[in-house]
Amino acid sequence: MTPQLRRGADTPAPPVRLLHLGLGNFFRAHQAWYTAHAADAAGWGIAAFSGSSRRLADALTEQGGLYTLVVRAADGDHTEVIGNLVEAHPGDDHEALLRCWRLPDLAVVTLTVTEKGYCRDSGGRLDLANPDVRDDIAALRRDSAAPVRTAPARLLAGLLARAEAGLPGVTVLSCDNLPDNGVVAGLMVQELAGEVDPQLTALVRRTAFATSMVDRITPATTDDDLASVAATTGVRDLAPVVTEPFSEWVISGDFPAGRPDWESAGARLVESVEPFERRKLWLLNGAHSLLAYAGLLKGHQLVSEAVADPELVEAMTRWWDEAAQHLELPDVEIAHYRTSLQTRFANPRIRHLLSQIAADGSDKLPVRVLPTLRAERAAGRSGEGAARVVAAWLRYLRSDPPSLADSRRDAALAASTGPLDEAAASTLRLLDAELASDPELVALVARLAAD
Numbered sequence: 531m532t533p534q535l536r537r538g539a540d541t542p543a544p545p546v547r548l549l550h551l552g553l554g555n556f557f558r559a560h561q562a563w564y565t566a567h568a569a570d571a572a573g574w575g576i577a578a579f580s581g582s583s584r585r586l587a588d589a590l591t592e593q594g595g596l597y598t599l600v601v602r603a604a605d606g607d608h609t610e611v612i613g614n615l616v617e618a619h620p621g622d623d624h625e626a627l628l629r630c631w632r633l634p635d636l637a638v639v640t641l642t643v644t645e646k647g648y649c650r651d652s653g654g655r656l657d658l659a660n661p662d663v664r665d666d667i668a669a670l671r672r673d674s675a676a677p678v679r680t681a682p683a684r685l686l687a688g689l690l691a692r693a694e695a696g697l698p699g700v701t702v703l704s705c706d707n708l709p710d711n712g713v714v715a716g717l718m719v720q721e722l723a724g725e726v727d728p729q730l731t732a733l734v735r736r737t738a739f740a741t742s743m744v745d746r747i748t749p750a751t752t753d754d755d756l757a758s759v760a761a762t763t764g765v766r767d768l769a770p771v772v773t774e775p776f777s778e779w780v781i782s783g784d785f786p787a788g789r790p791d792w793e794s795a796g797a798r799l800v801e802s803v804e805p806f807e808r809r810k811l812w813l814l815n816g817a818h819s820l821l822a823y824a825g826l827l828k829g830h831q832l833v834s835e836a837v838a839d840p841e842l843v844e845a846m847t848r849w850w851d852e853a854a855q856h857l858e859l860p861d862v863e864i865a866h867y868r869t870s871l872q873t874r875f876a877n878p879r880i881r882h883l884l885s886q887i888a889a890d891g892s893d894k895l896p897v898r899v900l901p902t903l904r905a906e907r908a909a910g911r912s913g914e915g916a917a918r919v920v921a922a923w924l925r926y927l928r929s930d931p932p933s934l935a936d937s938r939r940d941a942a943l944a945a946s947t948g949p950l951d952e953a954a955a956s957t958l959r960l961l962d963a964e965l966a967s968d969p970e971l972v973a974l975v976a977r978l979a980a981d
C-alpha cells in the first residue's frame with residue numbers, strides 16, 4: 531500500500547513565528563514556499579487557519595503540516611515537500627487562533643482571505659451592512675475573546691489578545707489581489723475597532739500593516755493531481771498543491787518583530803509596491819478577467835484554451851497596449867512581463883478554470899480595469915481596450931451564466947437586462963456612477979457588447 535506523507539524525525543518542525551489567515555492553495559504555493567526557501571527557514575514555522583472549512587486543515591494535520599508542492603512547467607513537473615507549515619486549523623477554532631496570537635515570538639501575520647474577505651463596501655469603508663461584520667462587532671463588544679468570523683475581526687481579536695497579555699506588536703502582511711492591500715487591511719481593522727470601542731483604535735494605529743504584490747498562478751487541486759503525486763513520489767498526499775514555475779513577491783512595510791529572510795528566496799523589499807501592483811493587477815488579472823468572460827462566451831474552459839484563440843489574443847493585446855500607457859515602469863520591464871505572461875497563460879499543463887476567474891466581477895473590474903478606463907477618458911481617448919472588458923462582463927451577465935458567484939449578484943444581473951444601451955449604462959453605474967454619465971462611453975460599451 532502507498533504510504534502517507536507524515537512528518538518524521540527527518541523533518542523537524544520549526545518554531546511557530548508566523549500566523550496565516552486563509553489556508554488555501556495560493557498561500558502554500560507562495561508565502562510558505564518563500565519561507566521554506568529562505569536562508570533562515572529553520573527558525574520560521576507557520577500556523578495557518580482556513581476561513582471556516584475543516585477538510586484541508588484536517589488533512590494537513592494528519593501529515594504534520596507537510597504537503598507536496600508540484601511546480602508544473604509546460605515540459606514537466608518538479609516536486610518538493612514543504613516543511614514550514616507546522617499547524618493547520620479550521621478558521622472557527624478560535625481558541626487555537628488566540629493561542630497562536632499569544633505566542634511570545636510571533637512576528638508576522640499574513641493574509642490571503644480573498645478580495646471579499648476585507649469586508650469593504652462600495653465606498654471603500656468597512657461594510658456595516660454585512661451581517662457577519664455586525665455580529666462580530668456585537669461579539670467583541672461583549673467579550674474580546676468571543677469567537678468571530680470575519681478577517682478584520684480575527685485580526686482585531688488577535689491584536690487585543692496580544693496587548694492584554696503584554697506582548698510586543700507584530701506586522702500584518704496582506705497577500706491578496708487588491709491595491710494597497712496593507713492599507714486596506716489596516717483601515718478595516720481600524721474602523722472595526724472604532725465600532726467596538728473607540729479606545730481600541732490607538733492599538734490598531736500602533737500596529738504595522740505591510741503591503742505586498744503577489745504573483746504565482748495556482749489553480750485548485752484536482753483528483754488527477756492527487757493521483758499523479760502518488761504515482762510520481764510513491765507517497766500518498768491528501769493535500770498537494772500544483773503551481774507554475776513563475777513566482778514574484780514585492781513587499782513594502784516595517785517588521786519590528788523581525789521576519790524570515792524572504793529576499794534570500796527571491797522576494798523584493800521596496801519603498802513602494804504600487805508600480806508593481808498595477809503592472810500585475812492590470813496586465814495579468816485584467817487580462818484574466820477579459821479572457822474569462824469573453825472566453826466562456828466562446829465555449830472555452832481554460833486560460834490556456836482562451837489564449838490559443840486569435841480573436842481573444844487580439845483583444846488582450848489591445849487591452850495591454852492601453853493599460854501599459856499608464857504604468858510607471860520602464861518599457862523594457864513591461865515588455866518582458868507581457869512576454870512572460872503569454873508563456874504563463876499558454877502553459878497547457880496548468881488547468882486554470884475561466885469559471886474560477888469569472889467570479890466576483892463587480893469587486894474585480896473596479897480594481898483591474900477601471901483605473902485605465904478613467905485615465906483613457908481623461909486623456910480624451912476612447913478607452914476601447916478597457917471598455918471591451920466591461921462589455922465582455924455585460925455580455926457574460928446577459929448570457930444567464932450558471933451559478934454566477936458575485937457579492938452583488940442580484941444587482942449585477944438586474945443591471946445587465948433590457949435594451950443594450952440601457953444595460954450598458956446600468957452596468958457602468960454599478961461599477962462607477964461617474965463613468966455611467968459619459969454618453970460616448972455608454973455607447974461604446976453597448977456597441978462592443980453587441981459585436
Ligand SMILES: NC(=O)c1ccc[n+]([C@@H]2O[C@H](COP(=O)([O-])OP(=O)(O)OC[C@H]3O[C@@H](n4cnc5c(N)ncnc54)[C@H](O)[C@@H]3O)[C@@H](O)[C@H]2O)c1
Binds near residue numbers: 554556579643644647
Ligand atoms: N490562486 C492564485 O493563483 C492566487 C494568486 C495571487 C493571489 N491570490 C490571492 O489569494 C487568495 C486565495 O486564493 P487561493 O487560491 O488560495 O484560494 P483557496 O480557495 O484555495 O483558499 C482561500 C482560503 O481563504 C479562506 N477564505 C475565503 N474567504 C474568506 C474570508 N472571507 N475570510 C477569511 N478567510 C477566507 C478560505 O477558507 C480558504 O482557506 C485570492 O483570492 C487572491 O487574493 C491567489
Ligand SMILES: O=P(O)(O)OC[C@@H](O)[C@@H](O)[C@H](O)[C@H](O)CO
Binds near residue numbers: 815
Ligand atoms: O479569483 P481571482 O481572479 O482573484 O484569482 C484567480 C486568478 O486570476 C489569480 O489568482 C491569478 O492566478 C493570480 O493573481 C496570479 O498571481
